[in-house]
Amino acid sequence: MCSCVVVSIIEQSAINLAVEALARGELVAFPTETVYGLGTDAMNVSALRHLFEVKGRPRTHPVIVHIANVDQLEQWACHVPPSALKLAGAFWPGPLTLILPKAKHVLDEVTGGQSTVGIRIPRHPVAQALLKEFGGGVAAPSANRFGRLSATCAEDVCSEFGDTIAYILNGGPCQVGIESTIVDLSSDTPQILRPGMILSDEISSVLGEPLISHEHAVSNTSKLVVRAPGTLPRHYAPKTPLCLVRSEGLYGKIEACKASGLTVAVMSFTSAPSSFSDIAWMVASGNPVDFAHNLYRNLRFLDRQSCDYLLVESVPDEKAWKAIADRLRRASAHGL
Ligand code: TXA
Numbered sequence: 582m583c584s585c586v587v588v589s590i591i592e593q594s595a596i597n598l599a600v601e602a603l604a605r606g607e608l609v610a611f612p613t614e615t616v617y618g619l620g621t622d623a624m625n626v627s628a629l630r631h632l633f634e635v636k637g638r639p640r641t642h643p644v645i646v647h648i649a650n651v652d653q654l655e656q657w658a659c660h661v662p663p664s665a666l667k668l669a670g671a672f673w674p675g676p677l678t679l680i681l682p683k684a685k686h687v688l689d690e691v692t693g694g695q696s697t698v699g700i701r702i703p704r705h706p707v708a709q710a711l712l713k714e715f716g717g718g719v720a721a722p723s724a725n726r727f728g729r730l731s732a733t734c735a736e737d738v739c740s741e742f743g744d745t746i747a748y749i750l751n752g753g754p755c756q757v758g759i760e761s762t763i764v765d766l767s768s769d770t771p772q773i774l775r776p777g778m779i780l781s782d783e784i785s786s787v788l789g790e791p792l793i794s795h796e797h798a799v800s801n802t803s804k805l806v807v808r809a810p811g812t813l814p815r816h817y818a819p820k821t822p823l824c825l826v827r828s829e830g831l832y833g834k835i836e837a838c839k840a841s842g843l844t845v846a847v848m849s850f851t852s853a854p855s856s857f858s859d860i861a862w863m864v865a866s867g868n869p870v871d872f873a874h875n876l877y878r879n880l881r882f883l884d885r886q887s888c889d890y891l892l893v894e895s896v897p898d899e900k901a902w903k904a905i906a907d908r909l910r911r912a913s914a915h916g917l
């Protein structure tokens with residue numbers, strides 16, 4: 582049982598406690614509209630080191646700096662191109678992260694030693710209240726242990742970290758449910774480094790120019806440095822091996838597992854036929870927005886069933902599902 586303090590939504594006293602903790606260099610988990618973040622003062626070296634230790638994340642992986650409003654951008658980026666202001670105007674506060682050339686004082690602990698910094702203005706009211714009251718930048722990766730599923734409610738943050746963090750601000754379930762879209766504006770051509778629920782087409786129509794897709798960015802990064810851990814082949818993974826299965830092969834795969842004495846938990850677009858009524862089975866929405874909202878919660882539920890495998894029905898190969906397909910691909914294991 583977790584003994585950390587879980588405080589409820591937008592009580593000013595709770596925000597004040599959290600801000601005092603940040604100022605002391607402690608860790609505070611907070612809700613954003615995408616996933617919960619594990620935050621600390623982005624200007625405090627020892628606090629950042631502690632954050633990386635608690636998360637179990639290699640130090641070379643950069644973290645996003647969260648700020649309250651666009652006036653603070655210039656404190657973190659040495660150059661704010663017009664494209665950044667366009668995207669900020671269209672999507673901030675919201676589920677978008679911009680990669681910009683970093684300002685001089687931005688710590689290597691934040692950037693992983695790179696010359697760029699990731700910045701986001703989240704729109705969740707609790708995140709907004711926290712960031713406004715704190716005044717500075719809050720470095721926050723997703724509030725999960727490195728490589729694991731992101732947390733989309735306070736209880737899941739608690740089960741990840743127990744009492745190793747000072748406060749969890751409980752803002753209820755996250756609306757979007759998967760991590761922000763990351764757009765790299767630090768070079769001549771904008772690139773999507775991580776797809777999210779703000780779609781590539783929406784971004785290019787605001788910018789008035791095409792983007793380099795994240796698949797291209799990934800193939801570049803695997804040759805060079807790993808700029809975004811979300812681009813590592815295995816990430817966002819449950820403990821139980823996850824297999825993606827095409828719709829037409831799902832029932833056959835379940836039968837085959839049963840015949841081999843393997844237990845499975847299933848996420849499918851349709852409900853379980855009566856012959857599989859003994860199987861832990863989540864019915865996922867056919868609407869990508871709802872699917873994303875529930876994705877990590879559903880996977881965490883299935884993971885808790887302690888089965889040999891999670892079988893997840895593949896999602897449509899369409900633009901609106903791209904970010905979801907990306908997360909499922911990275912969550913999936915091979916070899917079944
Ligand atoms: O929705 C989100 O983005 C959530 C919430 C809490 O804001 N945060 C999140 O953080 O997903 P994290 O650390 O789990 O993933 C952030 C990604 C990482 O893949 C990181 O490598 C990348 O952003 N990133 C951060 N700074 C970067 C930089 N300067 N250049 C390239 N990638 C960067």
Ligand code: MG
Nearest residue numbers: 722723731760
């Ligand atoms: Mg993460």
